[in-house]
Amino acid sequence: MPLTSVTKDARTLTFTAVGDYPVPQQRLWDAFADPRQLERFWGPPFAPATFTRHDFTVGGRAEYFLTLPEGKTWSGSWKFTAVNPISSFAAQDGEDNAEDENMPASMTFTFETTPTGSRLTIVTRFSSLEAMEQTAPGMEQGARAAMPQLDALLAESGVSAATAWDGIDASAERR
């Protein structure tokens, strides 16, 4: 599986995912730099993405829409805050025409070369729950789709939400 670890922090509303790929770092970077490739993997299978803009420079924007099963579309946009080929980029993530500074989530993508190819690390930090909703189109469809289950990989990552639940369980037992 490409996704090799996930870390979720419910208290800081931060989500981190790491994926490893058997291709050179440049190749991995190109998949994000080229909107025609990006749109082939950004949307979930039930809601393919179309990028209408991809100005991959600091201060530039990317605009895209997802086509949901009912034929409705959901628009999103990014504002790039850092672009360092081929090692990292960062963007604010928000709804369509979100020119304001209060975009609901910030994303950082880091690219590295590894012994087996390359590694992508993404960190998303949400500013609020509204943020999560805005950046989660088709959440219900997504939940219904047969997504691969969380498994031993999450257990390996250790520092996930599971740690927090353990803490809660311990305090509950003491009461």
Added chain:
Amino acid sequence: MVVRIRETDEALNQLFRALADGTRRDILARSLTETPSVSALAARYEMSFAAVQKHVAVLERAGLIQKRASGREQRVSTNRARLQRAGELLDYFESVWRQRMAQLDDVLGSKGR
């Protein structure tokens, strides 16, 4: 799994607004493993008792913690179910990224390795 997340949007907004503040997250973290009194919490932060009380009230309204009277003190403990809800939302994002990373793998593969 993300099954019961469609309670009212307002409830969800309240939940995440409550989690968006550093002091409140700290109060929440402390209340996970102990049941501090409001005055004990107030002593930890460089702010007034009233300000701390206000943070506690926000957490309580969001359903993240509950207050219980213990003698003359109000003790704070976390509400496990609500915190779990926040975790469920993160689980959704995990499923999205799991899928997305797999699709990216397909894109990289079809272009020739």
